[in-house]
Amino acid sequence: MFLQTFASAMTTFLLSLLTFVSPSGDTLTHHIPDIIITAAKEPVSVGHLPSAVSSISQVSLQREGKYRPNTLSQIIPGLHIPDYGASLTSTIYMRGLGSRMENPVMGLYIDGIPVLDKNAYDSDWEGINSVKVLRGPQGTLYGRNAMGGVLSLSTLSPTDDSDPVINVEYGTAGTVRAGASMILGNNALSATYRHTDGYFRNTFKNSSCDPYDGLSLRWRWERHYGERIMMSNLLMSCISREGGFAYGQWKNDTLRPVSYNDEAGYSRLSVIDGYRFRYHGYAVITDATASVQLLADDMLMDQDYTEHSIFTLQQRQLSGAGTMELSLRRADTDAAWQPMTGIFSFYKRNSMHAPVVFKREGIESLMLNNANSHIPTDIGYLTISDNEIPVYSDFMIDTWNAALFHESVFDMERWLFTAGLRMDFEGGNMDYDCMTRLLYRFVPIMAADRELSVPYNGSVGHKRIEVIPKLSALFRASDAVIIYSTLSKGYRAGGFNTQIFSDILQNMTMNALMEDLGVHLDRQFVSVSAGNTEYDPETAWNMEAGTRLHKGSVRASLATYCINVHNQQLTVFPPGMSTGRMMTNAGRSRSYGVEAELGWNPGRFRSQLSWSWCDARFTRFNDGNSDYSGNRIPYVPEHTLYMSMGYSLAINDKTIDIDASLNGAGPFNWDESGTRREPFSIRANGRMALVSGRWEFYVRGENLTDKSGRSFYFKSMGNEFFASVKPRIIMTGITIKL
């Protein structure tokens, strides 16, 4: 309620500000080029980058209704960000890389500021000028977690020639989205608010499962002092509250509706302030960035996802981080040698409170039934009188990184050679303080309950060095065609598994209880220890060759790649009666594939084709029970496809825009064995808009045929669950340029 009131107040405030800004006379146009020719870090322009690059302009984003990272799926060839769970999920798959948990395989940069926390990735965009995706490992310049690529957003700049814009849309599931952006002097402001009643119902509670309320604000200040000095500051904040985790149980080959009894939801406040400084010297351009990043979030989850009171999870985090980067590059951009050298560092501290509460049915099924099954009935049986057993887990996780990088580009007539090297020194430490307490009794021998407390605390840490080289060659075949080949390495940082501590405590408690009783099972309750909850970085070598063409209204690109992954990070279920999951370095994999883009925009006609094929398989993975070598990596689609066509029909002083698109992904393997599989499926989207002068009225739809499908699969306590694809969504809206 507070959020809605606050959002309404902010929207009103922004609208009132906008009414005082005089219009400049420009009209809405759809003829802004789709390819953006600036790069955030690279010493050469995007056109000369020896890697696959996709760019989407602000107009295209608006036309397609793309205002969240997961809406870029398939538009970027090979990119798959399934829409499920909640805002913290942000699972990214690219070129066979990616996993459900922990560190992402794609770095997110907003105006050159790295967003460190994956939980802050998914926020609504407003006032975004362009989205650029560098595909494939970009570790040399971007470091950790850029092994699948980099998603770089450019926001509205005060130097842009842009009018204030207001956009309001309403549609399916009571969804309201209101956004505004404007420039005031040296300031660019944008705000967006989104509400939805939710697309899925929790049939047990007879209420919406995934409502959402969120407000995102951005303020960019930028000032140029003469021709040589530029300073800017970007302040971003996002506050949201939502339901989520719309998972239905798969039973008897039927997907049941979402039905769970305990509370589930996610609340988040993220604040990022990034400062940039550029000094354009006579010989050297100096770029410096620094940022402070805060994230406070709270997740509640009915972790059995059933109507039964088994167990719940809370994960409350408060994290703070600081980043710093300094880079130097040659000012003479016409010189044959373009070197770039930089240093980067960050420090992050995350305080996490993550209690798991075992409820009555969970105590019976997960603890007592398991324990009593080992005890002969003529001896007795175990009882626990608590209705709830909380397993308290508190963590303090520190992560730091210091890096030195260099990249040199040699321009030799029609050839461009790049050599780069980065050294990352990364460390992490986790202090854990866990405890559980219960009242138990062994019947009939014990006359009364006995209290048992099991503490578990300690510290684990690591320090690692990663060396990330890059070599590439680019050949300018003509003014329109370039051909490139790249060998590069990327890595995804290691870390700590916090979600497995409830399992550790659960098993420790049962073992301690038995020890307290003087009963020793032949087969102990098995679990991992805290030392096993660390996982190593995942590294990938990427060999890539591609070509790009730009001639007139045609833009095309083709890229082929082969990636070898070592220490593949996989989400696994530990041995024993586990309720948690953990990341582990389970094996090796390789993926190879092809990505293609084709855009043709003659006159008022526009079209786009994005397609990828990826064959990603384990080359070595044995989980102790089965050997999955040769099997496909789960969750990675073999194909992604996006096709769009549009035409702007001029009638007098008005224009009618008609756009239609198809997007699809699949087939997927949902598990390592490939027993659960999702076929390739395609969905239709469309948009029709009436554009007149300074306003635009539109209707757009997603999944127009209301095609069902599944976006996520997992197991919990032996039960199988799926998340469904969102149903048909129809939105109608208006955009006003003031």
Place this chain on the structure above:
Amino acid sequence: MKKTFFLMLALAAIIVGCDKNEKEDDDVKTIIASTDYSGTLTVDASSGKFDNENIKVSYSSTEKADSASITLYQVKFSPRMPLTIDVTVPGIIVKKTEKGAALSCPRVVPLAMGGEYPNYTVTGFVGEIAGDELTFSLNFGSTPTSYHGKAIGQ
């Protein structure tokens, strides 16, 4: 004077007597001080005899020098038991012998799994501590059981 002399003699006799008693108690405590043993527990189960190897037994003297308790750790009373249990036999009577101590116990309910466990009521307990060895036999319920072990770390 004579009276005083006899009084002092009596006092001296008492003191000497006390010293002797204390010395005897010390001897008993020394012989049967709390000790851990490791050895073999043989259970004559209905399915036949079987041995529990490397069974730890803790002999714990109580505050009274002439009694003790014995705890057997991780014992199976049937090879088919999916678990082992710790069992304590309380109220063992200790008597000094030339070799060490003789152990005996009347019918007693042992302690196991957090309380008294009458199913394994102990009868016929006899045993001895001789040097660094502990030997005893008893019936747990109707199951004849015997143990022979050596002191750990001696």
